[in-house]
């Protein structure tokens with residue numbers, strides 16, 4: 330401890346993994362930053378790249394990493410139900426699927442199966458590009474829990490997605506005598522009582538819903554596994570809050586086992602970023618699409634070509650295929666966005682009188698939204714005009730044309746999600762990105778990336794480069810991390826070393842762990858406490 334009461338918490342041993350970063354002691358780094366000596370390279374100081382600042386950034390990142398690792402340890406020190414693999418139930422399920430699993434699906438479900446066959450909670454993130462088939466993998470995990478007499482819960486971020494899961498699971502589980510309960514914010518009154526009752530008395534083995542599932546009034550009988558779909562829609566903080574919930578607070582008293590946790594996301598996260606934001610999770614990647622899919626062809630066109638595109642929609646729908654037309658706005662306003670989509674829909678209807686056109690936006694009642702989605706799925710609607718509510722998870726294989734208006738306004742991962750709504754069947758699919766001039770350099774770089782690749786991981790790396798981690802992980806997520814000195818984008822190159830250093834500290838200097846977390850996260854330890 331020096332005379333200012335500042336204690337060096339990074340031991341000499343870390344010099345190895347932190348290669349060069351410890352050329353400044355903590356106190357020297359602070360002194361330099363507070364009163365820069367003459368002759369210092371000011372430009373490096375301004376960008377935060379001076380070794381003294383990097384020294385502090387590294388320490389801060391280590392502290393964050395430690396808090397996530399600590400939280401993981403805390404979770405895994407609780408007992409969880411050991412769920413053995415039930416070959417019979419599994420083959421029953423697989424036999425009724427109209428396809429074989431891809432080898433990536435097999436590999437990832439084996440990783441999950443092995444994890445939950447242990448007496449402490451699984452904490453696993455499954456990353457799989459849009460359309461890679463995460464839902465069956467989730468179903469297999471649920472079956473393993475249910476075959477062991479436990480309940481499984483699946484939470485989706487939107488009503489549309491939750492409903493789609495419900496339809497799939499009810500169909501799959503019908504022949505297996507597994508009963509499915511259903512809970513979203515819109516399930517009210519008597520119907521809600523019924524569902525809550527079935528969840529509490531265990532007569533529902535599979536529970537599907539939105540975040541309503543984790544409200545206080547929901548009591549599970551014996552929850553064995555929690556599955557969170559499309560996690561990128563939830564912030565880190567929300568994820569941790571859900572985890573708390575899943576921990577047994579809302580299980581009946583006689584059961585104190587913590588459920589296993591499976592988290593799925595279609596937003597591929599660059600490896601370095603995953604290391605820091607998800608240090609508490611094991612990671613599996615479904616890195617293969619089901620066979621028979623032809624990669625979507627993407628064109629970037631000026632808005633001035635709108636009429637040509639409308640003709641293309643006509644031709645495609647007359648051939649029996651279906652199309653999406655996505656309207657976007659700069660402002661995040663449900664009302665304005667809905668209005669814009671309404672205007673576009675009536676305009677398109679005037680120009681395409683022979684087509685049946687549907688409209689979905691965030692202002693519709695969930696039931697109305699569902700009716701339209703179901704009609705689209707059934708082929709009764711040729712062209713679906715939508716706001717970006719359509720983004721996640723919607724699965725209509727016959728849709729093969731995606732038009733996105735003002736595509737230059739959207740981020741890469743959102744564009745990639747939207748494009749992933751097509752290319753789900755065997756026919757060649759197309760995506761048309763319409764832009765209006767003038768277009769920023771950044772916007773045009775995004776559109777170029779979309780035209781050049783369909784690979785979600787390449788797109789994620791590019792997104793990180795163009796927009797930074799805040800946009801990529803969702804502002805809420807990085808906002809939650811509340812970094813004071815470090816910057817995930819600027820300091821991304823440090824992350825592999827950080828991970829190594831954090832692991833080493835836990836092993837060899839456990840006494841430094843809490844003080845480090847305390848120093849950097851202080852009273853704001855949502856990580857450590859979750």
Ligand code: ADP
Pocket residue numbers: 428429430431434457458459460461462463464465595619620722724753
């Ligand atoms: P996502 O990973 O985006 O959630 P889904 O689970 O919705 O993907 O699967 C997309 C579509 O692919 C669904 O229609 C699903 O039935 C189908 N599918 C999943 N796995 C396979 C497979 N191995 N072979 C063929 N089709 C598959």
Ligand code: MG
Pocket residue numbers: 463464558722
């Ligand atoms: Mg999905």
